[in-house]
Amino acid sequence: xxxxxxPTMAGADMRQARGETASPQWQQFMHLxxxxxxxxxxxxxxxxGWLCRQVLAKGAIGATGIDADAExxxxxxxxxxxxxxxxxxxxxxxxxDIGGQFDIIVAANVSPSDAMHLATIPRxxxxxxxxxxxxxQPEALSVLQQAVHVTxxxxxxxxxxxxxxxASGNVAIVMYRRRLYKRQ
Numbered sequence: 001x002x003x004x005x006x007p008t009m010a011g012a013d014m015r016q017a018r019g020e021t022a023s024p025q026w027q028q029f030m031h032l033x034x035x036x037x038x039x040x041x042x043x044x045x046x047x048x049g050w051l052c053r054q055v056l057a058k059g060a061i062g063a064t065g066i067d068a069d070a071e072x073x074x075x076x077x078x079x080x081x082x083x084x085x086x087x088x089x090x091x092x093x094x095x096x097d098i099g100g101q102f103d104i105i106v107a108a109n110v111s112p113s114d115a116m117h118l119a120t121i122p123r124x125x126x127x128x129x130x131x132x133x134x135x136x137q138p139e140a141l142s143v144l145q146q147a148v149h150v151t152x153x154x155x156x157x158x159x160x161x162x163x164x165x166x167a168s169g170n171v172a173i174v175m176y177r178r179r180l181y182k183r184q
Contacts, residue, residue: 024167025135026050029108032164032172033133036060039103042124044095045114049076049087051106056082064100066090092117101126109170110136112143119147122177129157135172138163148175 030051037059043052046065049072055063062084067073068091076087090098095117102124110118114136122132132148134141141163149158161174 025170028164028166029133029135029172030054032161032174033106034104034131034174036104040101040126042066042098042100042102042105044092044105044107044118044121045109046072046076046087047108048072049079049085051108052076052085052087053079053081055104056084060084062086064088064102066095066098068092096120098124100124102130104131104133106133108135110134110140110144112137112140115140115144116147118144119150122148125177129177132175132177133172134175135166135170138171141171141173145173145175 052063
C-alpha cells in the first residue's frame with residue numbers, strides 16, 4: 001500500500017449518487033488507472049465528480065474535474081469534501097485553454113468530436129511525461145491516439161496499453177509518455 005501523505009477526506013461521499021455504487025463502467029475503468037498516490041490529476045468529462053473524489057481517496061494530492069454540464073458540476077461541488085478538489089464548467093471546445101500541470105489526465109466518455117480537442121492536452125503533463133487514461137467510443141480513441149502521436153515532437157515516447165472493452169461498449173486505453181532523451 002502506498003504511503004498516504006495527505007489526510008483522508010472526512011465526510012466525502014464516494015458514491016456516484018446517494019444509495020448507488022459506481023456504474024460497472026466506472027468500476028472497470030478505475031482498475032485500469034495507475035496509482036494516484038502523490039499525483040495531481042485532471043479529469044475531463046468528470047460528471048458529478050465521483051472519479052475526482054475517488055482519486056483523492058486513493059492518495060492524489062489534488063484533482064481538477066471539468067465537465068460541460070452545469071447541473072453535474074453543481075452536484076460535484078456540493079459533494080466536494082476537500083480543498084484539494086476543484087471543478088470547472090467548460091465544454092470540450094475549450095479544453096485547449098486549460099492551464100496547469102498534471103501527472104495523470106483522465107478523459108471519460110470521449111466522443112469523436114472530443115478527440116481532436118484532446119490532441120494537445122499532453123502539454124499539461126508535468127515534466128514532459130505522465131499518463132493519459134481515456135475511455136470512449138472506439139473510433140474516437142483511434143483518432144485521439146493518432147492525433148497525440150502526430151502532435152508530439154518526440155516520436156516513440158508514447159506507449160499505450162491494449163484497448164479494453166468496457167461494460168458500456170466503450171473502449172479504454174492508457175497511454176504513457178516517458179521522456180528519456182539525453183540533452184545534446
